[in-house]
Amino acid sequence: MLKNLTRRTTKQSVKVATAVTAIVAAAVCTAPSANAADPTTKFRLEYGASYAVGTLRWHQRSVDVDYSIKASYCRQLQAFGFDQDGVEWGHPKSPVVCNATDSGTRNVLVNVPGGAKIIRLDLVDEKGKLLDSVKCVPGADCLT
Secondary structure, X not given: OHHHHXXXXXXXXXXXXXXXXXXXXXXXXXXXXXXXXXXXXXXXXXXXXXXXXXXEEEOOOEEEEEEEEEOOOEEEEEEEEEOOOOOEEOOOEOOOEEOOEEEEEEEEEOOOOOOOOXXXXXXXXXXXXXXXXXXXXXXXOOEO
């Protein structure tokens, strides 16, 4: 009788251990991706025959500015990040593009909890004169 009881307890322990392992494995395999919640925002700035278009990819403490610029004369795209208190962070710029096109990615670092709340994009000429500007927020259309 004692031998039969021990065998049953061992079999039950193996079944319980197997069930626990399956539950843990399922939880780990279905964990959401860290990038799944990163919102994106499309933008467009124009001045005459020149324009800059692209996408902002919002992360925890930075924003990637994926852009394409077509310049009539000389133009540059500038990005400014602002935190929740309105403090300006970062000021990456595209190269100055003259009578040509260019594309790339610039990263605006806003290294505070919550990251950037607003990104302002400016299209300027070769002397820094403002031609067009737009303000963008996560997951929404850019505001002019």
